[in-house]
Amino acid sequence: MSNKETNFNKVNLLADSKSILDHLSIVPSTIKYIKPRWKRTQYRAIVNWITKYKALPESSNLEQVKGLLETFYHLCEVEDWQTAIKVFQFSLKTPTEEELHNQLGTWGYYFTQIELYKKLLDIVTPSSKTIFLTGLGNAYVDIGAYDQALEYHHQSLKIAQANSDRLEEGCALGNLGLTYHQLGNYTQAINYQQQRLEIAQQIQDRQGEGNALTNLGLIYHTQGNYEKAINYHQQSLVIAREIGNLLGEGNALSNLGIAYFTKGDYHQAVKYNQQRIEVAQEIGDRPGQMKAMGNLGNAYHQLGEEDKAIDYLEQCLQLAQKIKHLEVEGYALGSLGTIYLSLKENKRAIEYYQKHLIIAQNIQNHWGQEQALKNLCDAYADLHDYPHVIEYGEKHLQFTQKSQDTHREAQTLGRLSRAYRELKNYNRAIACSEQRLAIVQQLQDTQMEIHTLEAIGRIYSCMGEYAQALNYQRQSLAVALAIKDFVSEGNAHWEIGVTYDALGNYHQAIKHYQKHLEIVRDIGDCIGESASLNNLGIAYYSLQDYKEAIRYYQLYLVMVRELGNTQAELRTLSNLGHCFYYLENYHQGMEFYQQALAIAKTTGYLLEEGKALYNLAVSLAALQDYSEALQNLQLALETFRDIGDRPLEAIILYSIAEIYQQVGNLDKSKKNCEQALIIATELNIPLIEELYELKTQLETP
Numbered sequence: 001m002s003n004k005e006t007n008f009n010k011v012n013l014l015a016d017s018k019s020i021l022d023h024l025s026i027v028p029s030t031i032k033y034i035k036p037r038w039k040r041t042q043y044r045a046i047v048n049w050i051t052k053y054k055a056l057p058e059s060s061n062l063e064q065v066k067g068l069l070e071t072f073y074h075l076c077e078v079e080d081w082q083t084a085i086k087v088f089q090f091s092l093k094t095p096t097e098e099e100l101h102n103q104l105g106t107w108g109y110y111f112t113q114i115e116l117y118k119k120l121l122d123i124v125t126p127s128s129k130t131i132f133l134t135g136l137g138n139a140y141v142d143i144g145a146y147d148q149a150l151e152y153h154h155q156s157l158k159i160a161q162a163n164s165d166r167l168e169e170g171c172a173l174g175n176l177g178l179t180y181h182q183l184g185n186y187t188q189a190i191n192y193q194q195q196r197l198e199i200a201q202q203i204q205d206r207q208g209e210g211n212a213l214t215n216l217g218l219i220y221h222t223q224g225n226y227e228k229a230i231n232y233h234q235q236s237l238v239i240a241r242e243i244g245n246l247l248g249e250g251n252a253l254s255n256l257g258i259a260y261f262t263k264g265d266y267h268q269a270v271k272y273n274q275q276r277i278e279v280a281q282e283i284g285d286r287p288g289q290m291k292a293m294g295n296l297g298n299a300y301h302q303l304g305e306e307d308k309a310i311d312y313l314e315q316c317l318q319l320a321q322k323i324k325h326l327e328v329e330g331y332a333l334g335s336l337g338t339i340y341l342s343l344k345e346n347k348r349a350i351e352y353y354q355k356h357l358i359i360a361q362n363i364q365n366h367w368g369q370e371q372a373l374k375n376l377c378d379a380y381a382d383l384h385d386y387p388h389v390i391e392y393g394e395k396h397l398q399f400t401q402k403s404q405d406t407h408r409e410a411q412t413l414g415r416l417s418r419a420y421r422e423l424k425n426y427n428r429a430i431a432c433s434e435q436r437l438a439i440v441q442q443l444q445d446t447q448m449e450i451h452t453l454e455a456i457g458r459i460y461s462c463m464g465e466y467a468q469a470l471n472y473q474r475q476s477l478a479v480a481l482a483i484k485d486f487v488s489e490g491n492a493h494w495e496i497g498v499t500y501d502a503l504g505n506y507h508q509a510i511k512h513y514q515k516h517l518e519i520v521r522d523i524g525d526c527i528g529e530s531a532s533l534n535n536l537g538i539a540y541y542s543l544q545d546y547k548e549a550i551r552y553y554q555l556y557l558v559m560v561r562e563l564g565n566t567q568a569e570l571r572t573l574s575n576l577g578h579c580f581y582y583l584e585n586y587h588q589g590m591e592f593y594q595q596a597l598a599i600a601k602t603t604g605y606l607l608e609e610g611k612a613l614y615n616l617a618v619s620l621a622a623l624q625d626y627s628e629a630l631q632n633l634q635l636a637l638e639t640f641r642d643i644g645d646r647p648l649e650a651i652i653l654y655s656i657a658e659i660y661q662q663v664g665n666l667d668k669s670k671k672n673c674e675q676a677l678i679i680a681t682e683l684n685i686p687l688i689e690e691l692y693e694l695k696t697q698l699e700t701p
Helices: 017-023 028-033 037-052 066-077 081-088 100-107 110-121 126-142 146-162 166-182 186-202 206-222 226-243 246-263 266-283 286-302 306-322 326-342 346-362 366-382 386-402 406-422 426-443 446-462 466-482 486-503 506-523 526-542 546-563 566-582 586-603 606-622 626-643 646-662 666-683 687-699
Strands: none
Touching (some): 017 037, 066 081, 066 110, 081 100, 081 110, 100 110, 126 146, 126 166, 146 166, 166 186, 186 206, 206 246, 246 266, 266 286, 286 326, 326 346, 326 366, 386 406, 406 426, 426 446, 446 486, 486 506, 486 526, 506 526, 546 566, 566 586, 586 606, 606 626, 606 646, 646 666
8 A cells, every 4th residue: 555645734623513613714693794695695504514414423434524525615616715725624533633635535535535626726826736736646546547646746746846845846756656656667656756755854754754665665566576665664664653643554564464465474464454454443544444454355365264355355345346446446356356266266257357457447557457467367277268368468468568577477478378389379389488488597587497498398299399399308407407406307307208208219208207206206296106107107008018017007006096086097997907908818907997897887987987898898809708798899889879979989889890700790790890881981080991991801702
């Protein structure tokens, strides 16, 4: 939360109506002498509003000061500007004793603020005009109208410099810095805030110094320099407490909460935001309370307390909508979207992100647009909706480049590269990754460099350019070895093994899978270990070294059972069955196929059930138990027809035809061969050649 600045001489506000009338120099008994009549009517209305209006205890803050506001409007009607200014400057009985116009902003009534400022702007003296220009600029920042805010703050600065008013000059510089920060122009923002800090220190303006420190902290936070941001916010907190500035104290607490949140210290974030809510409630600071609720929601989300998170964020959203604070409304929507994304409610998350984006675009909030675009990109990536990933990712990329946030730019290029690769737009995928590689090497971010080299290797693998893939994968391995990153080293060996596998160089693949297996076992990565065991089994199977394949498959089977991965268990049982089949140990193979069949039936995996029946039939046929084989094939045929898998239906019909040929039932063999041939021809699958060969055999006398 930023500190916006105004500088006024305070006027005491007494609670009773007589004191208010005395302060305004309005004597009810003399009103009857005021002429003309229409003006007399206005003053009578003023007296009635001050003496007779009583707001209900449960009414809103705006209703509580309605008597003062109506008095202000009636005074403007009779052009009694001096008295109107006295109402405008009333110090209310709040803990901060803010003047009416400032308190309206604290409560979040920005449009009412703007209305008051504009009523007086053209009638005040040039020396006091900066007060109203500053107030207007701050209010327009709060509603997200940054261009109008800049216009008023520049006018305020020009007048302050012409009048050699150092205090007002400092206020204007600080507010310009704040506005440029919201627009994403961080260089300009820092420049203005540094000037503001120097002036405050020169004239011993402690509150202005605290405000400048706060706003510098916010800018450095946005740039990712969290330690520097925390340092500035801590200095600001000390000053606020020293001078008894509760509003400044609340802002500092809020900003510290945000900084610790971004650092990942969520317990500290909760601590500072809870203190922030207490201060906000004490002074009636609804915007501050609203933002702290949002920040608490985000912190509880990171701590895994989703119910608390949603509750605080919903409260934040409702309050933001009530006081029409569009920027915070957008952030609350975005945060709720992130929680629902983590709960796998992607469509709901996207709805929240879309609403956030629309608000951020309407108020020209650079950071809000960037965050919403990133979130949409992530949500669609989770759904594997890569065209939408590209749509929002390319837009997000433009924002990161504009703000010169190279770290975020690199992250987005990574998302885009993955999306283009999935859509087989390999040239664009490589271009994104090469661009990312240049950035991360300049940043000396070795982790991102490793990931980028791996990503480029995968793209070339998808293109079938395995020599290029190996080149980048070896570079990735070299970086991992240089920084002694065992996890990345293991990943690089895995990627290289997969590439050699694709090349059919199974001996080299095994070498790298073994390296990967050693590392994942050392670091206790069970998922990585199971993957290595599986791929080693596959590699040895491809080399027809079935005994070694069995060894690794059996180790893999133990792990997937421990992990509860039923589908992997099914595949492994089938693979073990295949190994024993090729070793001509048909009975042992059938035991594994039977286990696979039992699991498939229990879990309702019809496809796997059909495959297990087929595998059993093949083994039975090898044992010349043709009757049992045909029974299993008929069951498999029914299963594949039920699920509409026509290629497998054709294979089963072909197998039935072969068995009938073996037992000499040529009519049934021809019938099944013809049925299989019709499907294979329609689908244009490779089985056609084998079917024509069988058909020829059957037709030859």
